[in-house]
Amino acid sequence: MPQSAKTEPAATAGGRRAAAQRHRVRQDLAAAAMRLFSSQGYEATTVDEIAAAAGVARRTFFRHFRSKEEAIFPDHDDTLVRVQAVLDSADPREHPLDTVCRGITEVLRMYAYVPEISVERYRLIREVPTLREREIASVSRYERLFTRYLLGHFDEDAHRDGDDDPLLAEVAASAVVAAHNHVLRRWLRAGGKGDVEAQLDHAFDVIKATFGTGIGSGRIPSKAASESGSASASRQGEVVVAVARTDASPAQILRSIEEALRRA
Structure with missing residues (x-):
């Protein structure tokens, strides 16, 4: 088996683990920010406090968020x-x-x-x-x-x-x-x-x-849509026939009828 075939699954798995770890850290930071905002107020809470509450360094916080308000929308x-x-x-x-x-x-x-x-x-x-x-x-x-x-x-x-x-x-x-x-x-x-x-x-x-x-x-294309059953109408004597798609809403069907009557 080629070496690349052996290493590709490992690389993919590693990427998934890294993404999962990144997601966990973001969620932990967001949860810590939420707790602190709720307990001591938004203005009184600092980035350093959020990072400490999440158990990470200040620089880790800024790898994930540009500001403390951004942390509440992870x-x-x-x-x-x-x-x-x-x-x-x-x-x-x-x-x-x-x-x-x-x-x-x-x-x-x-x-x-x-x-x-x-x-x-x-x-x-x-x-x-x-x-x-x-x-x-x-x-x-x-x-x-x-x-x-x-x-x-x-x-x-x-x-x-x-x-x-x-x-x-x-x-x-x-x-x-x-x-x-x-x-x-x-x-x-x-x-x-x-x-x-x-x-x-x-x-x-x-x-x-x-x-x-x-x-x-x-x-x-409009022509293909028409052939596939989009709304259309024709007049036969005194009868106006309107055709609409089967997935059309009642309001769409009603408008198709109104347009058919106007064109008749």
Whole structure:
């Protein structure tokens, strides 16, 4: 067996161990920061105290975080990578809004993974303006990512008069993030109790009903989409026939009928 074949699994395993160790240290630092912020206040807590409470040196803290406020959000960078992976691996037949909704669900799961920490973090963020600003900056990265994605996935045949592609993409992306934030805050105010993913799914239904017709599966050419069963209509005598995809929402079907009537 070639030497490279023997060493590759060991190198891969070593990389996984290093990543796991890095994750543990980040989590330990974040937990220590949370405890100290809660017990003695954010302003009174120093980086040296956080590092000491986590059992690491000051320089180790700065290998993982640039500042003490960043330590309270240890998972956003990794979650952004997971969200990007959801977008990159999406089935070309999936509605792009469905893809974006699956992406933001990864963010929700980050908060829901350890509810008690997320609830305490929410309390601190409400009290400390610096932390609120940090969270807003973190959330804006997801919104920019979703806007770029939706800009590339418009179905021209599904647009209504007056639609503006960049505006629609940005507003839809903002709506997805706003829905996530609304559901998340409500769940956190309730102490992290209840099925938060089910609540988010309900919010997604509202968004898809509102924006679903203007944004289509842009990776599939319009002609192919039409042949595969996207919304269309024809008039036969006094009868107007409207055809919609089987996965269309009631609001999308209704709009297809309205458009068919206007064209008739």
